[in-house]
Amino acid sequence: MGVIGPNNELPRRRAGRGRGGLHSPLFDIEDCEDSVHVSRTQREEQNQWLSPLQQTSDVDEAVSMFPQPKSLLNRVLQVATSSNRTRELMQYKTAGGKLKKCELTLHWPKEMTFAAVANNRVTAEKRAAALACMKLKELELLDNGNNPLTHASYHRDQVKDAGEKHRRPVQLDIPGNLERSIKDYLTQVSLYLQSITQDGEEEDEDLVTDAITGRPYRSLSKHEAQQLNTYLQEEWERANPRLSVELPVDAHRQRVVSVVQSSRVVVIAGETGCGKTTRIPRFLLEECVRDGEGAECNILVTQPRRISAVSVAHRVAHEMGPALKHSVGYQVRLESRPPEHSGGALLFLTVGVLLKKLQSNPTLKGVSHVVVDEVHERDINTDLLLALLRSALNENQDLRVVLMSATGDNKRLSEYFGGCPIVKVPGFMHPVKDRFLEEVLKEMGRRIPVQDPVVRHPRSEDIAPDLVLVADVIEHIDKHGEPVHSSLSVADQQTVFQHPPVGQRKIVLATNIAETSITIDDIVHVVDAGTHKEHSYDPRTKVSCLDTVWISRSNVTQRKGRAGRCQPGQSYHLFPRSQLDSMTPFPIPEILRTPLENLVLQAKIHSPNSKAIDFLSQVLDSPEKEAVRDAVQNLQDIGVLDKTESMTALGERVACMSCDPRLGKMLVLGAMFRCVLPLLSIAACLTRDPFYNSLQNRALVNKAKEELSGFSYSDYLVFSRVVLGWRRLQQEGDRDERDEYLDKYTLSRTGLRFINGLISQFCENLHEAELVSRANDCQRQNSLNNEHSDQDELIKGVLLAGLYPNLIQVKKGVVTKGGRFRPNSMSFRTHTGPVLLHRSTVNRGKEDLPSRWLTFFGAVKSNGKVFIRDSSTVHPLALLLLTDSDIRETGATFCALTEVINTAMLIVFIVVGIIHPVYPGMLGFFVALSHLLMSVIIRAARYWKKLIS
Structure with a gap:
């Protein structure tokens, strides 16, 4: 028990001798005054306790250099160990009578002990800590200003090891008994290709089709006309x-x-x-x-x-x-x-x-x-x-x-x-009254804020939850809500024209699809957010940026025109009138703000003998020449155009596909490698998302993707498994099983229906490209076209071949901008710079990946950062064999080096080692196999009909 003082106060703790003040067990008050005077006897006794490096003169110098040594030590340990539990890494032990001796044991970066004496405990600890700081300075663990280094600097060896591990070639064990097989294959395929090439190429007859019926065109005779x-x-x-x-x-x-x-x-x-x-x-x-x-x-x-x-x-x-x-x-x-x-x-x-x-x-x-x-x-x-x-x-x-x-x-x-x-x-419109934001807020009894209003304009995937939001906000209105956006099927889009039941009000939530020439005759009120999502192209990062931007004045007029067609109406503009005046008169043409690969490919189809820059200089608004050159280079990188900008045989096949050129190449290769159905599903899902991906469902969708992915580390195999599972239930399951499947994986029935239509269209494209004998065969799993559809690594390899050079280098061990080293974090980099994995990819947040490389299709830029929305791991052999990259021997014995990406910012090397050095010819055969595969793809594209006949 303690003694209670007057007025029930606890007695004050006795002041320390050295400073006269309270001592806290949590915070040591450091003595910043002059050195303590001791007698000559005491100084001699003190020097007996200190090592030669810790004589009084050294202590005084240390104290002068580090006036707050205990605080500095604490900060150094916090930074170096990423922990606030620094007391476990340093212990002060003070003993003695009038003359206090302090021994400081420091357990980082190695165990060290420092001793100092003073006439009070606080000063003794300070002096010992100053000596420790002096030692850290000698070990170069403090900067020039005697401040802590960065966390990464304290872990130089780990950072170096991570870098060396990252640069270390990947060792691939290739059994020596493969030599004979590869040699025989090279000989047989080379002779076979040579025999086919010698027969010459069949010339396809130019067939003109009737633009109305799609049948072969035939002009009418005079009598028939x-x-x-x-x-x-x-x-x-x-x-x-x-x-x-x-x-x-x-x-x-x-x-x-x-x-x-x-x-x-x-x-x-x-x-x-x-x-x-x-x-x-x-x-x-x-x-x-x-x-x-x-x-x-x-x-x-x-x-x-x-x-x-x-x-x-x-x-x-x-x-x-x-x-x-x-x-x-x-x-x-x-x-x-x-x-x-x-x-x-x-x-x-x-x-x-x-x-x-x-x-x-x-x-x-x-x-x-x-x-x-x-x-x-x-x-x-x-x-x-x-x-x-x-x-x-x-x-x-x-x-x-x-x-x-x-x-x-x-x-x-x-x-x-x-x-x-x-x-x-001239037109006729029933009067439509403009209501700008200031008028609406005035009627609501509010003032318009000084800053620009922040308006949310939903994307198509956000429309469905917005219907629920509308229902919550206007409960007093009997509602009949309809979404309108381009991803809906034609039949679903037609429901917007239907009149609601008597006594109910229809609410249409639409993207800018409603600006076009559709007349919904019962529309009376239009609510215009004044914004839309717009794609723009960043030539530096080579990715598209999706941003919410203000629309133009002509867009405002178009939106307003949705009302007043059949009766008077009102247009509520969710922006002030002053914003209307600052809008551009017309929207920026899409050709000036988007990637041009598709456009260049179309131009080559229609005008094969013209240079892309020359042809596109004839359009109404010519794109920048640099953007055109980038598009041409990208098409050359994937083998669609050659160095003279002429369409290659592969490019002619890809041009038949109604999709992005990279996806088109992927489908063409899928037909060649006989794994076409999974790739058809992947291409369709990259065109239309199968998941019900709204704001409310994102966590559920990510969970579903994780389950479907298994250990594939691939968003694309998730897409394939989703579609193949749905198609199986359509053939074998009942309605309840299909509904359960949709609910379990948060899938959109409408989206899957649209994807099935895309798959059918891509099958027709493959048939038009003469890559399959019958379009329906592509969708039969037991057909020859799908002989290898169960080989996941092959599918990922074909994906890489189609999407290359869309390649990401993965590095484990990251130094953050703040200087912190995170050994278990991963960084991602393409040949254009660093990227981040979007939360929508299954590889986001993984502690480890089975490969150092990822391939990807979609990248978007938002808030100055580039995000990868979908990705897949890539086997090193696929990089070596299917990317048409430069292969050459290094100085090392029996090694082949593939320079996958070679820029000032990033160089990736793959070294293939041979287990059995007694087979020195193995390397040559293996490199030849890579070259032959590229040759086979090129020649197969030209002579495919002969190869399959």
Whole structure:
């Protein structure tokens, strides 16, 4: 028990002798005063206790150099050991009477003891600590300013070991008995390829297809044309189609038709709501039929998106009536309902589909009119189409082009086509009142903040949870919510046009797909966030950046125009009026802000003898030459173009694929290596995510991916397993089992349906490329095309061959920017610089990986950092054999060195060692095998029909 003082206070602890003050067991108050005076006897006694290096003069020098030595020691140990438990690494032991002796034992970086004396404990400890600091200084464990070094500096040996381990070649054990097998294989394959090559290459006959029906094109004889003209006239007279409702463009019909007849190119500047999309193509067709020229009239009408093409086709067919609706059709990706026959036909299609048709019919034989609607959107395909149409007009004197836009820069379009006429058509809109942010906040009793408003504009994957959010926010409204975005199937997109039940209000959550020519007649209110997600290309890092940016004023007008079509409405702009004034007049053309590999490949298909830079200089807005050179280099890297920019045999096969060139190469190689079905699934999933990947579901999706991945360390094998599992349940399981599968792995039924459609399309592409004898064989697991589909390492190797040089070097042991060494952390680097693994890849957060290399398809830049969204480990043998990289011998005996990446920033070497040095020829055969594989791929692409016949 203690003694309680007056007023129930605890007695004060006796002050220490040296300083007179309280002593805390947690914090030692260091003595910063002058040295303590001791008698001569005491000094002699003190010097007896100290080593020669610890004489009084040394102690005094140490104290002067390190005025706060105990604090410094503590900080050094904290930094060096990454721990706050520094008391375990140093112990102070003080003994003695009037003269205190302190022994400091330091357990880092090795065990050392330092002794000092003083007339009080605090000073003795300080002096001992100062001597310890002096020793650390001698060991170069303090910087020039007597401060702690970085954590990595205290672990130089570990950092060095990690670096050496990273640079150490990978040892691959190749059994010596493989020599004979490789030698025989090299001999047999070389002779076989030589025999096939000597037969010469078959020339494919140029086949022109009918742009309307897709069948081989055949021009009508004069007699056949007369018969069809008479038939069409009689058919239209009997049907006598009428206009369902009067639209503003109806009053300008004759003027529009007259200008189109007299000019080969016309720009229609039709205001929103004038009816140009549905009426002008019909006017042109009807005029030709009534003039007895219906047989020669075939009109293609492009729309920027699938939903527009399908909905407008349905609308026009409905207005023309049952007797004539067979003359109207549509063709979009994965779905086609063309007119029954050519002649008097009207086909609505997406720009991408028309570009595909131009490959087999470059001058558009048999087409009388091409109507390019919504030309103001200026996507990359539209700009390419305009350049190709300009060329086709020179070759096909019967072709006419009509460009239609509500908000575009029509004067520039006119100048691009040689000063063609511009026909302005006024529109009619019910009044739509603009409500800007300041007005809305004022009505809500709030003030607009000084800073710019932060507005969230959802991506397509965020729309479904937003429906739930809307339901929570406006519970007082009976709701009928519909999402609209490009990833929905055509059937699902059509539900947006349906009217809700009586007494319910419909809410449509849409991406900028709603800006195009779709009319949802019951839309009254539009809420415009004023932003959208926009891809841009960073030429330094060679990756795309996805950022939320302000839209242009023309976008605002388009969004506002979704209301007021059939009744008055209001447009709520979630930004102040001042922001509208600062927006650009028109959006930046996509061709100026995205990678150009697809565009260059398309250009080579349509104009094989032109340099990419020369061809793309002819488009409306020419991209930067450096961006074009980068695209050409990337296509040369994957073997699609040769050094002269000519299309290679492999490139001709890849050009048939309706996907990214790298994925196209992957599919071509998958057919050659007979493992095509998993790669079809992977390519489709990289085009459309199979997971229900919303903000709320991300953790569930990551968990599902981890389970599906197993020990594959590959996002791509996850995709393959997802699709193959779903296809198996579709064939064998019942509905409950399929629903359970979707729930277990957080999968999207709509997404998987779309992926199945993509797989079918890619199979057709492989058949068109003459890589498979029948398209359906690709999807049968027991077919010859899938003989090796169960070999995961082969699939990953083919992936690498397709995606190379998209390669990541993995290094274990990282020094952070703050100087901390993390031995178990990993860093990732491509040939363009450091990257980070996105949380969506299964390899994120792994403590160890079975390979030093990863391959990847997608990289995005956000907030100045490059993120890899999907990845897969790569076996070193795949790097050696399937990347067409430079292979040469090093000074070491029986070693082959592959220089995978060679830049100023990164050099990766793979050394293949041979177990049995008694087989010195093994190395030569192995290197030859690598060269032969590349030769086989190149020649197989050229002579594939002979190889499989």
